[in-house]
Amino acid sequence: MSERDERCDFAFDDGAYVLGALAPADRAAYERHLASCPSCRQAVAEIAALPGLLSRLDADGLALITAPSPTVESRLPELLTAAQTARRRQRRTTRYRYAGTVLAAACLAVVIGLGTDQLLGGSPGTPEAAPPSASPTTTDVQVRMVAMEPVAGAVPVRAEIGLNGTRWGTEVIMRCEYISSGTHPRTYTYRLMAYGPDGAAEQVGSWLAAPGEEVTFTGATRFSGLDLVRLEVLRSNGTPLLGYDVR
Amino acid sequence: MITDELPEPPQSTDEADRAVEAWMVAEALARLSSTHREVLVECFYQGRSVAEAAARLGVPAGTVKSRTHYALRSLRLVLAEMGVTQ
Numbered sequence: 001m002s003e004r005d006e007r008c009d010f011a012f013d014d015g016a017y018v019l020g021a022l023a024p025a026d027r028a029a030y031e032r033h034l035a036s037c038p039s040c041r042q043a044v045a046e047i048a049a050l051p052g053l054l055s056r057l058d059a060d061g062l063a064l065i066t067a068p069s070p071t072v073e074s075r076l077p078e079l080l081t082a083a084q085t086a087r088r089r090q091r092r093t094t095r096y097r098y099a100g101t102v103l104a105a106a107c108l109a110v111v112i113g114l115g116t117d118q119l120l121g122g123s124p125g126t127p128e129a130a131p132p133s134a135s136p137t138t139t140d141v142q143v144r145m146v147a148m149e150p151v152a153g154a155v156p157v158r159a160e161i162g163l164n165g166t167r168w169g170t171e172v173i174m175r176c177e178y179i180s181s182g183t184h185p186r187t188y189t190y191r192l193m194a195y196g197p198d199g200a201a202e203q204v205g206s207w208l209a210a211p212g213e214e215v216t217f218t219g220a221t222r223f224s225g226l227d228l229v230r231l232e233v234l235r236s237n238g239t240p241l242l243g244y245d246v247r
Numbered sequence: 248m249i250t251d252e253l254p255e256p257p258q259s260t261d262e263a264d265r266a267v268e269a270w271m272v273a274e275a276l277a278r279l280s281s282t283h284r285e286v287l288v289e290c291f292y293q294g295r296s297v298a299e300a301a302a303r304l305g306v307p308a309g310t311v312k313s314r315t316h317y318a319l320r321s322l323r324l325v326l327a328e329m330g331v332t333q
Binding site for chain 2: 066
């Protein structure tokens with residue numbers, strides 16, 4: 001950190017960026033800058049995991065923190081109770097605060113070490129649901145979709161993925177659009193692969209992509225939580241087109 | 248479609264973990280300077296833009312940016328002191 005070039009005009013933008021506080025124009029400018037500034041990329045990487053951590057504090061806990069006077073320690077029992085009771089209500093709202101950050105980071109292929117739990121939402125082993133009879137949860141699950149990044153150069157396909165951590169693995173929602181450009185008029189077979197630890201790989205799904213068509217499907221992989229390393233869209237011949245580093 | 252009708256795990260451990268995490272974050276924030284805590288509350292928890300936070304805090308936008316920069320560095324250090332690995 002100390003060796004960072006503080007003369008860079010953007011040297012202090014990293015914090016506002018990961019917190020999602022940059023105005024759209026500023027964010028776009030910063031992202032353009034990131035593409036050519038290794039030290040700023042490093043700066044973002046250093047703090048990219050912090051918003052996810054900050055989001056663990058829910059509104060009730062925040063109210064305690066921002067209130068004047070007594071120490072946190074003295075209010076620990078109160079805070080613990082607040083955290084337990086408020087967490088279920090608040091769980092979803094805080095996560096969307098930094099969706100833009102995650103998306104932007106993915107677009108830049110900045111390796112920022114985002115924990116899987118940011119993208120996965122709830123911790124593995126925490127189905128985002130009460131028992132079916134207890135609540136109207138069918139409309140409650142909202143999986144954040146993030147763009148996958150071209151592996152090498154421009155490709156005629158765009159894809160977004162969303163991940164939903166479960167006890168048994170990870171649910172993968174894929175939305176893939178084959179761009180009708182005229183230069184790629186063929187129909188291709190694509191595959192979505194999930195990569196786990198030590199290079200382990202499994203196919204999540206395959207589909208035919210015709211120009212102008214959009215495909216959405218949900219698959220699953222046994223890789224859960226920290227085991228899910230990367231997702232890739234491949235051509236049938238194994239050529240990787242798009243990738244997303246989950247961690 | 249996404250099903251959320253998954254087997255319900257025992258909640259106690261998970262909820263306890265969450266409570267500990269919430270406490271940990273609260274404790275880390277409490278160790279920051281009030282200036283740093285304030286700018287994180289504005290820009291993250293309140294969801295305000297740099298310009299909005301600057302107006303509310305009565306400082307230039309550039310100051311909000313540098314404060315968020317240093318606030319997050321401080322937070323990293325505090326978390327490290329607390330033994331939290333990121």
